Amino acid sequence: MTPEHFRRPISPTERLYLAATSPTSPLVIHLAVEGYGDLPLATLQRAVAEAAQACPGSRLIHQAKFWTDSGRAPTVHLLEPGTLDAQRFTDPPGFLRHTLPPEGPTCEVLLHPADGTRPGTVVFRAHHAVMDGRGVLRWAGEVFRALRGETPHPARSTMTDHTLLKELNQPAHHTHPIRTTLAAKAPWPTATSQSHGFLWRKRTIAGTHPALVAKLASAVTETCGLPQQRAMVPVDLRRHAPELSSTANLTLPIFLDTRPGTRWEELQRQLLDALAANAELASGPQQLASRVPLSALRHVLRTVTAASERRDRYLCTALISHLGRTDLESFSSGEFTASTVYSLPVQSPLVPLSLVAVECLGRTEITLCHPNGPQAADHAEELLDAIEETLSPRQARLWEGNRTARPTAAQESAESLVDLFRRQAAHTPDAVALADPQGELTYAELDRRSDTIACELQDLGAGRGSVVGLLMDHSADAITALWAVLKSGAAYLPLDPAYPDTRIRQILHDAGATVCLTHKRHADRIVPYGTLLLDELPQQPGRVPAADASPRPDDVAYVLYTSGSTGRPKGVEVEHRNLLNYVAWATRRYQVDRTSRFALFTSLAFDLTGTSIFLPLLTGGSVALVPGPLDHLTLRYALEECKATALKLTPTHLDLIARLGLHPSGFRTLIVGGEQLTGPLAAGTQRLFGPGCAVINEYGPTEATIGCVVHQFDPHRDAESPVVPIGLPVDNTKVHLLDADRGFVPAGETGEIYLVGDQLARGYRLQPRLSSERFVRLADGTRAYRTGDLARLLPSGVLEYIGRVDDQIKIHGHRIEPAEVAYPLELHPAVARAFVVARRPPGQTHHALCAYVTTRADVTAAALTRHLAEHLPRYLVPTAIIKMSEFPCTMNGKIDAAALPDPFSQHGDAEGKQPLYEAQDEIERQIARIWSEVLPLDAARIDETADFYLMGGDSLSLLAMFAGVTHLVGEQHQHGLMAELRSIAHQPRFDRVCAVVRGATSKGEDN
Known part of the structure; x- marks a missing residue:
């Protein structure tokens, strides 16, 4: 449709808007879209022009009794950074105060760029005589559709509210609006709008809320305290014609009469009854507005407005408009991601107070407009406080457990983990840093060796911003290499040698690793990626990495891959400052010092190992490296022989330790994480490790850096509980429990855990969309990680973990x-x-x-x-x-x-199987007994083809079974037998286990 072919008549309602326009009442609708990312001016200008083709209502000018398409796209104005404050509009800047002349242009767009710390804003301005709130939403949506390069959805209908009423067989109401009783009072004393202008205020409230209009009306009624009040509620006429595609004014009001003490439920009933009766159709266009010349109509309105202000009597106390829920994806494009949408209310004559509500994902935006005057701003804030308390009670929003602010050295300096380690190495050069059965490594040696490797990495191009793979067992070489990567400025990417080759290569490719540190025995597993082989590295003492390559607090320290819902793993990027906050808190909380020794037997690709590495090595303590894969022999060394004082492991490990009959000694701290800890298991652990050992339940997803909520097990209070609480958030961390609409849940009710604070990871490696889905902005703009975990606040004031909101699974501490x-x-x-x-x-x-x-x-x-x-x-x-x-x-x-x-x-059905009491020999009888105890099950259900996994076993109960089996051959043959058993771990059938034991037994007899 060409411009000259699009025009529509000016409806009587729109004539009233034209007549009411003045410098103090500009009657301009403002729709603001806030967001993060880049939105160039030229790109926005092209999109606005393209959208104008689909929405010619954005190009209208006033000609006689018609709105006519001018053919000129709305102008896009670039604002200076810092000139738009989205929270306070005590004195709105000129570009928001000025009216848009009906002779054109009647619409324009303002672009306020982001300034690095605050989001950018696109403001769509339209004179209320050409568009209503829904019309502006439609126009803005088309602009962003154009920005995304999508096919437009034209809005070219010439329908007006007047003609729609005729189609609906609703005669226009003949009551003169100005002769309607002006009985309502202003909600609080103000001076006249002519002398003081008006103010805007905005409040963002967590969650989205049913019966929102009724609750807003209730809050206004109770706060203002007037004996009788009336609220005007605009209703979108498009609900009667869903196929109608228009940006025009298609809104007419209904009225709610209220008084203090009226519950919002009663107001909601009134509202629903009025909507069911189509009450808005009875208050349609006013015939006088179509008969009286515009100049005369303008004079009458000004006279009545002045009289109402003098007498403090108005058509209604408040106008309450709800624009509904907006989909933020509809207002996002390319690199610009919308974070919220809100609308600034129109200052209308005869209505002293205006409120507009817009609901977005996880937030409700409430904006208020009122004539300015003495204490008007204070009254506005008081009203917004009351609205917030109605929608989101303070008791649910504020929790004492979130008072976690604590200054740290990392916040006050530009230090990284490397700086802390170098300082510690200089302070305790001769102290033992790493110990394993083959020997010890001092801080000075660890510092020197890692420097040498870091130089080699820098020679290969590694540095700040790059990622270096780490394919190693938990050994002294692995810890040395880890520090070398950090010293080079790069981030380390831990890879478990137990991973299949395809997964190792997939992760290296996905992370964009520049090189991989490994040993010669693994070199062929990572072809075609560049490698640095530690066992072939020449010794070059005295070399130190370039000082300018040292990492900064906001550089990535490591990338850790976790299970992904799309079928591919995802890499979590954790920065130095995230780790520094955890280290500072955990060192104090776990009382780590020079006498602390952490046993390390878990994979470096499991983030709980960070506790066992960083805490001791940044405080002068030591790490006891437990070599080899996890089995009862390595666990015995970790618990009974390596002189460790602290240990971090999963509840499944604790269950295995209890079944293996091990006897730990000398432990002061036991940190449990990765899975839900039950009361009985914690009580048994406390008895096993002794009363002098603190058993601490630590909760924390990889995305929030190792651990961020903690609780020390209390044998007197928690032993009988089905689960041990996860406790309270750590320093500089907050936990919010939110419902499905991101509103705060009351104490005792279940909500999803959203984490806020210094330990939140940067995001997912090279996956911005996934990062934006999980690392979200809360209603107050705070960045949060949406965990998917459910919890509730107990009467004792601590958190209890409940489960998941999705189908994610935790197995042996791994998130799957x-x-x-x-x-x-x-x-x-x-x-x-x-x-x-x-x-x-x-x-x-x-x-x-x-x-x-x-x-x-x-x-x-x-x-x-x-x-x-x-x-x-x-x-x-x-x-x-x-x-x-x-x-x-x-x-x-x-x-x-x-x-x-x-x-x-x-x-496991034993029917038709030969029971094992007729086993071939004593070995079969003993192994059947062990299987029946570990699983547990009746030995009669086992035959020679029985598969340990299919009878209910898993990888850790398999270790318990192997431990029992190795005892059959004597202590001197246990290591050799374990090596044989590991070879059949992928398919541990009963007959194969028996064959391995017979072979080991016969070798023992031969010896």
């Missing part, structure tokens, strides 16, 4: 997204579809990972297990894989997880 297991399963040519869940084996306290598949060709579960082992680490390989002819489904077509068969009862 089922999709990451299902995806490679479905890559197998024989698998049609895969579904992964967690199941608790009979008699076990922990869950195991189970997969169900439908197939398009014949394939065995063992073949699928081998396939997964080539792509996934051991902890992601399901304990059981069950073939199904089809999946059971719920009524809505989703897979019904509860109806899936129990894999353990299915594979």
Whole structure:
């Protein structure tokens, strides 16, 4: 449609808006879109011009009795940074105060760029005579659609409210609006708008809220305290014609009469009744406005407005407009991501107070407009306080546990982990830093060796902003290499040697690693990536890394990959300053000093190892490195022989320690994380480690740097509890429990954990969209990490972990997204579809990972297990894989997880099997007894083809079984037998275990 073909009549309502326009009442609608990212002026100008083709209502000028398309796109004005304060509009700047002349242009756009710390803002301005609030939303949406390069949704209807009423067979109401009783009073004393102008105020309230208009009206009523009040509520006429595509004024009001003491529920009933009766149609366009000349109408309105101000009598006390919920993605494009949308109320004559509400994701924006005058600003804040208390009670928003602010040296300086380590090495050069069965390494030696490697890394191009892979066991070389990477300025990327080669290469590629530090035995696993082999590195004492390459607090310290819901792992980028806050807090809380020695036996690719590395090495303590894969022998060394005073591990490890009959001694601190800790397990742990050992439950996702909520187990209070509380947030960290709409939940109710503070990671490596989905902005603009974990505040004032909001699973402390297991399963040519869940084996306290598949060709579960082992680490390989002819489904077509068969009862059925009491020899009888105790189950259910996993075992209960089996051959043969048993760990059938033990026994007899 060409410009000259688009025009529409000016409705009587729009004539009233034209007549009411004045310097003190500009009647301009402002819609503001705040966001982060780059939005160039030229790009916005092109989008505004393109959107004007779809929304010619943005190009209108006044010609006689019509609005006519001028053909000129709205102008885009670039504002100076800092000239727009989105929170306080005591004296609105000129560019927001001035009116838009009806002769044109009637619409314009303002661009206020971001200034680095605050978001940028795009303000869409439209004279109320050409658009209503919904119309401006539609126009702004088309501009952002153009910015995204999407097909426009034209809004070219010439319908007005007057013609729509005729189509709906609603005769225009003949009551003269000016002769309506002016009975309402202003909510608080003010001077006239002519002498003092008006003020705006904005308040952002957490969550979105049902019955919002009724609650706003209730808050206004109670705060103002007038004996009788009336609220005007605009209603969008488009609800009667959903197919109507227009930006014009299609809004007419209904009225709510209120008085103090009227509950919002009653107001909501009034509102719903009025909407059901189509009450807004009865207050339609005024015939006088169409008959009286505009100049005369303007004079009458000015006279009545002045009289109402003198008498303090108005048409209504407040105008309350709700623009509904906005989808922030509709106002985002390219590098610009919208964080909120709000609208500034129009200052209307005969209505002293105006409120506009807009609901966005996780927030409700309330804006207020009122004539300025003595104490008007204070009264406005008082009203907004009352509204906030109505929607989001203070008791739910403020929790004493969040009083965690504590200055740290890291906040006050430009230091990094490297600076702290160098200082410690200079202070205690001869103290033992690392110890293992082969010897000890002092701080001076660790400092010198890591310097040499750091220089080599810098020679290869590693430095600030780059990532270096670390493919090593938990050894002295690994810790040395870790510090070398940090000293080079790069971030280290820990890779577990137990990972399959495909996963190692995938992570290196995904992270964009420049080089990988490893040993010669692993070199062929990371081709074609560049490598630096530690066992071939020439000794070059005296070399030190370039000083200008030293990392800064906001540089990334490490990238740690966790399970991903899209089927691929995701890398969490943790900065030096995140770690420095954790180290400062944990060092004090766990009383770490020069006498502390942390045992380290977990993988470097597991973030809980950070506690065991950084805390002792930044305080003059030491790390006891426990060599080799985890089994009962390495655990015995860690607990009984390495002289450790502190240990960090998962509840599953504790359960294994209890079953192995180990006897730890000398421990002062035991930190438990990664999984939910039960009261009985904690009580048993306390007895095992002794009353002098503090058992501490530490909660924290990788995205919030190791641990951010903590609770010390109290044997007198927590032993009988099903679960041990996770406690209180650490220094400079806050926990908010929010509902599905991001509103605060009251104490005792379950909410999702949102974490705020200094330990929040930068985001996900090279995944900005995923980062923005999980690292969100709360209602007050604070950056938060949405954990997906549920918790509640107990009467004791501490937090209790409840579970997950999604289908994420925790197995042995590892966070597992089922999709990451299902995806490679479905890559197998024989698998049609895969579904992964967690199941608790009979008699076990922990869950195991189970997969169900439908197939398009014949394939065995063992073949699928081998396939997964080539792509996934051991902890992601399901304990059981069950073939199904089809999946059971719920009524809505989703897979019904509860109806899936129990894999353990299915594979553990003893019917038709030869019981083991007729075993071939004593070895079979003893191994059957061990299996029955570890799983636990009846030995009669075991035969020679029994698979340990399919009978309910998992990787850690497998270690308990192996420990029992090795005792059969004597202590001198245990290490050799364990090496043999590890080779069959991927498929531990009963007959294979027996064969390995017979072989080891016969070797012992030969010796």
